[in-house]
Amino acid sequence: MMILAIVLIPALAGLTSFVTRSNYARRTLLIAAAIVHSVFTATMWFWSPDPIMDGWLQLDALGLVFLSVVSCLFLAAAIYAVSYLNREQSGVRPDFEESVLFVNEPEAIFVGCLLLFLSMMSLVTLSHNFGLMWVAVEATTLSSAPLIYFHRHHRSLEATWKYLMICSVGIALALLGTFFLAYAASGNQATEVPLVLGELIANSLSLQIPWLKVAFLFMLVGYGTKMGLATLHSWLPDSHSEAPSVVSALLSGALLNCAFLGILRMTQVLDAAGSGDFARSLLLVFGLLSVIFATVFIIGQLDYKRMLAYSSIEHMGIMAVGVGLGGIGSFGAMLHAVNHSLTKGMMFLVAGNILTRYRTKSTKLITGVLSDLPKSGVLWIAGLFAITGTPPFGLFQSELVIFRAALDSGQILVAVIILIALGIIFVGMSCIVLNMVFGSARTQAGGLIFKESLASVIPPAVLCAGVVVLGVYIPSALYELLLEAAKLLGGR
Amino acid sequence: MNDLISAIVVLIVITNFLLLGAGWLRASIRIVALQGFALGLLPLLVNQDGLTVRLAIIATLVITLKGIVFPRLLLRSLRELSSVRAITYYVGPMPSLLIGILVMSSSLWWGYVLPLPDQTGHRFAIPMVFFTIVTGLFLIVARRQALMQIIGYLTLENGIYAVGVFFAQSESMLIEIGILLDVFVGVFIMGIMVFHISREFDNIETGQLRTLRDWIKSRKELPSKDPQA
Numbered sequence: 014m015m016i017l018a019i020v021l022i023p024a025l026a027g028l029t030s031f032v033t034r035s036n037y038a039r040r041t042l043l044i045a046a047a048i049v050h051s052v053f054t055a056t057m058w059f060w061s062p063d064p065i066m067d068g069w070l071q072l073d074a075l076g077l078v079f080l081s082v083v084s085c086l087f088l089a090a091a092i093y094a095v096s097y098l099n100r101e102q103s104g105v106r107p108d109f110e111e112s113v114l115f116v117n118e119p120e121a122i123f124v125g126c127l128l129l130f131l132s133m134m135s136l137v138t139l140s141h142n143f144g145l146m147w148v149a150v151e152a153t154t155l156s157s158a159p160l161i162y163f164h165r166h167h168r169s170l171e172a173t174w175k176y177l178m179i180c181s182v183g184i185a186l187a188l189l190g191t192f193f194l195a196y197a198a199s200g201n202q203a204t205e206v207p208l209v210l211g212e213l214i215a216n217s218l219s220l221q222i223p224w225l226k227v228a229f230l231f232m233l234v235g236y237g238t239k240m241g242l243a244t245l246h247s248w249l250p251d252s253h254s255e256a257p258s259v260v261s262a263l264l265s266g267a268l269l270n271c272a273f274l275g276i277l278r279m280t281q282v283l284d285a286a287g288s289g290d291f292a293r294s295l296l297l298v299f300g301l302l303s304v305i306f307a308t309v310f311i312i313g314q315l316d317y318k319r320m321l322a323y324s325s326i327e328h329m330g331i332m333a334v335g336v337g338l339g340g341i342g343s344f345g346a347m348l349h350a351v352n353h354s355l356t357k358g359m360m361f362l363v364a365g366n367i368l369t370r371y372r373t374k375s376t377k378l379i380t381g382v383l384s385d386l387p388k389s390g391v392l393w394i395a396g397l398f399a400i401t402g403t404p405p406f407g408l409f410q411s412e413l414v415i416f417r418a419a420l421d422s423g424q425i426l427v428a429v430i431i432l433i434a435l436g437i438i439f440v441g442m443s444c445i446v447l448n449m450v451f452g453s454a455r456t457q458a459g460g461l462i463f464k465e466s467l468a469s470v471i472p473p474a475v476l477c478a479g480v481v482v483l484g485v486y487i488p489s490a491l492y493e494l495l496l497e498a499a500k501l502l503g504g505r
Numbered sequence: 506m507n508d509l510i511s512a513i514v515v516l517i518v519i520t521n522f523l524l525l526g527a528g529w530l531r532a533s534i535r536i537v538a539l540q541g542f543a544l545g546l547l548p549l550l551v552n553q554d555g556l557t558v559r560l561a562i563i564a565t566l567v568i569t570l571k572g573i574v575f576p577r578l579l580l581r582s583l584r585e586l587s588s589v590r591a592i593t594y595y596v597g598p599m600p601s602l603l604i605g606i607l608v609m610s611s612s613l614w615w616g617y618v619l620p621l622p623d624q625t626g627h628r629f630a631i632p633m634v635f636f637t638i639v640t641g642l643f644l645i646v647a648r649r650q651a652l653m654q655i656i657g658y659l660t661l662e663n664g665i666y667a668v669g670v671f672f673a674q675s676e677s678m679l680i681e682i683g684i685l686l687d688v689f690v691g692v693f694i695m696g697i698m699v700f701h702i703s704r705e706f707d708n709i710e711t712g713q714l715r716t717l718r719d720w721i722k723s724r725k726e727l728p729s730k731d732p733q734a
Contacts, residue, residue, distance in 0.1 A: 144680035151687040158694055167705050171714040174698055178654055181644065181691055182661065188684065189638070189665050208676075251717040308646030310719060319719065 027128030047091035074497035096468035115166035187235025197224035217285035239272035243306035253322035259366025270484035297337030303330025342418030349411035381454030407483030541571025637664030
């Protein structure tokens with residue numbers, strides 16, 4: 014029941030908000046659904062629910078890690094969204110970049126899609142049936158496309174169209190992979206193995222290995238497109254930079270992880286069938302490629318939301334490398350997923366504050382954030398150091414673990430590449446962010462008078478506090494959970 | 506029974522070539538509808554257990570959606586664009602057809618070489634549905650209009666669906682309905698986006714969707730955007 018509730022409550026709330034007239038009621042519903050969702054998720058830490066629907070829906074450690082991340086981030090984003098919607102002007106108005114006229118999407122659609130998005134992401138973390146998981150991942154694409162098109166002008170239209178086409182085609186290939194998996198599971202045997210994770214692992218010896226590998230390849234490409242692995246990432250910077258910041262936070266912090274989960278589930282099956290190394294080596298290659306690509310594009314980036322988007326590609330790459338290395342790398346990747354989501358969510362929310370104040374995404378036109386928006390400025394600097402993996406933030410810890418995994422397994426080249434890339438990214442991002450933060454403020458620069466309301470500062474601040482805490486101390490419950498999740502991935 | 510399956514596979518191959526050579530949007534929509542209709546019949550024939558309630562429901566759903574609902578949706582958005590009739594190309598119809606022939610022959614070749622499932626007695630059915638997948642992907646990149654990209658996506662989806670019919674016969678009904686629902690909502694949203702593209706630009710060429718770049722655009726436009734300038 015609990016499992017169903019976690020999917021159905023946001024879905025119902027979403028459908029309700031489509032037909033709710035009053036803005037006030039709708040926003041209350043958004044917050045209420047987010048709180049209920051996180052309370053239910055928190056309950057599952059103490060009491061693990063029984064599988065339902067023949068094991069199609071169940072929660073294991075891996076699912077719980079990702080579900081908790083989604084839930085936390087959504088709660089922060091929901092609170093922030095209320096302040097965001099409050100400060101959005103209504104009616105036809107000129108766009109700040111090119112002065113084209115545009116209107117907002119109706120708020121009912123925006124809030125409704127946000128809640129459906131939450132529901133579908135939760136479904137991804139809960140599904141153990143590969144078919145159901147595919148349905149859920151595609152549904153996240155569909156429910157988030159209208160979110161990107163919140164500001165109805167030609168740039169967001171372009172971003173939405175690319176997102177919709179590239180991800181739909183990518184995920185269609187993952188469906189092809191799912192069918193191959195079904196074939197690998199039915200094959201020559203008289204008995205067929207259902208496409209449920211547990212069953213596949215239990216009957217791993219009767220799977221046909223060649224088809225299993227083909228299935229993995231297609232799923233890697235399919236879900237990898239959605240996860241933003243280079244060279245399949247082309248939709249990602251566009252949609253992250255054009256979507257409202259609160260949506261970018263969710264896309265980057267929650268959605269990419271969900272897509273990663275799709276690949277991880279398949280890795281589990283390959284592991285059980287004894288072909289784990291095949292999966293790991295591919296993850297390693299794609300991961301390194303993503304890190305390198307992101308490094309190239311972060312240097313000299315002129316749009317700070319695009320910079321964050323490329324940084325997401327980088328961190329997804331690091332996670333893929335972590336899992337690819339195996340051993341303690343899997344644990345590092347799990348810890349990294351948690352840290353990255355909190356940090357990136359926080360940075361996108363702060364970017365939203367900066368964007369509202371200065372009305373430009375150009376990194377060259379903004380100076381003096383610290384004196385103009387003191388709280389956001391401090392968080393922006395903290396975010397910089399957190400995301401580049403500086404102590405005492407959590408990402409330092411997780412990157413260190415992954416780095417050690419590389420050394421442990423004798424992959425010196427991997428360690429060197431990552432170290433160099435991280436160094437370059439640190440310099441590149443510092444240049445951009447520090448230039449924005451210091452200097453004299455341009456108060457009359459056509460910007461909006463924007464007072465940092467509590468609702469626009471507290472959510473990112475809480476996320477930031479979370480990353481700091483994880484940097485110095487990992488609570489034992491979380492440690493156990495991450496360890497268990499890493500074990501599922503064949504790590505230790 | 507087997508003759509019927511062969512007939513449908515041949516029909517699917519023909520629709521692929523028609524799509525590659527088509528010059529009019531309206532015709533393409535009709536062709537992809539025909540293809541969807543043919544696909545809807547496929548599970549009824551391939552499954553050896555004969556007609557079950559599950560198969561009947563799925564076939565009805567597929568035929569209704571792919572044969573009737575999707576074409577209607579697309580034709581309606583085409584009507585909104587009174588000025589757009591002909592397809593515009595990155596790769597014209599003749600080269601497209603040549604590429605189609607190449608892809609089909611290579612599919613036949615690897616269908617001959619690879620150990621494919623033989624339980625249906627249709628060795629070449631699977632290469633042919635792969636040809637459909639490639640056709641879909643090709644249409645997405647080789648045609649300029651957003652509407653044609655949707656048609657390409659539908660063709661791709663048709664091909665993948667057909668692979669599912671041959672490979673994953675025991676897929677649960679709930680999942681199949683879920684997949685169809687996703688595709689339906691997907692096409693619906695894409696149709697809405699086409700409407701917005703046509704309103705924004707007065708046509709549906711995707712070539713104009715290239716404002717978002719990393720460096721080039723921003724550098725050039727920076728000076729004019731400086732609020733202090």
